Amino acid sequence: MQPEIEVSAWSRASAARIWIVVAVAVAELAHLAWEHLHGGIVSHHLLADPGLPAVWNGWGLVLLPALAWWASGRCVRRIARHDDRRRAMVGGVAGFAVAAIAGVLLSAAFLQGREDLASLVLFSAFGLALLLPGYRAECVLGFVLAMTFVFGAVLPLMIASVVAGVSMLAHRVIYPVASRLWRRSRRPVPG
Template sequence: MPNSTLQVLIRGGLVVGLLASIAHLLWEYTHGGVQSHHLLARPDLPGASNWWGLIILPILGWLASRNATRGAALNEGAATRSVSRCLGALLVGLVLSFSFAAGFESVATGTFLASLAVGLILPIYRAEYIFGFVLGMTFVLGAVLPTIAALVGAGISAIVHFVIRPIMARVFHAGRT
């Protein structure tokens, strides 16, 4: 892939994140003001303003597209896989958002727990997954709380993939010899 194409792709994630954040904030601003969300939906806990999305989404988009372009430089199918990862996580984020907004907390909880279980198999610690998930949830919950949720899932997935799996592989290999 030519270097100029890589640069366009890298900037693309940043632009998508920035435009999504601006669209969300403009909509909120014109419909009663920019909201703040409290941890665990409890007003006695700290709140986070949706203005943080102007920083969070462009950074996540930039990281996701940067990882995609790095992979594309090494492997032709990597860009397609990165887009698929992002779209899959976007779908999960949208399902969570709409089920939460519609009052189906049990569906939202089940979807979130299922996504954590998927993280045991798939590397959801990758930036593409995190960006898609946060982007899908931003229009209902802002960017801060979904980012925290995504980082919890990403942390669990990273521990499984980088710590537990190698230990299990060594134990299995030692047992075979």
């Protein structure tokens, strides 16, 4: 009887992944259609510098569904491995929400012409990712989706990748090594 429950849970998770990907694809298609009808699909220059290459927003139609598929798969696997699945799911939703809020604040600051505020939000996101596991897939997805309607999908993914990389380096390498060194330094010296 137990395998039926696992298969049923796995099929529900697969259906949820498909719905997430479809929702993201439809939202991006609507976004690109709106841009097309209002002057054409926009391109954004790297670092907002016209001397640097521009990235076309149309890439979001490929990138965002792929990112949603990858992120939802990572989340499903992490939740399935967790002892307390409800807690893992709440943590995933919270990570998505916090990252999405950071993305919305960064986009809003940029739209208002407040580069100083945008820099503050970006550095705050880095700081938060050092405290919390900002490298998780749901955080990357939330951040990118929140910023897509202002910057397209590629530039936010580049920013999210740097933030996630710093967070992963801190949480998976620096903190464990520092913890081991701290425990070693606290051991009594045999004598």
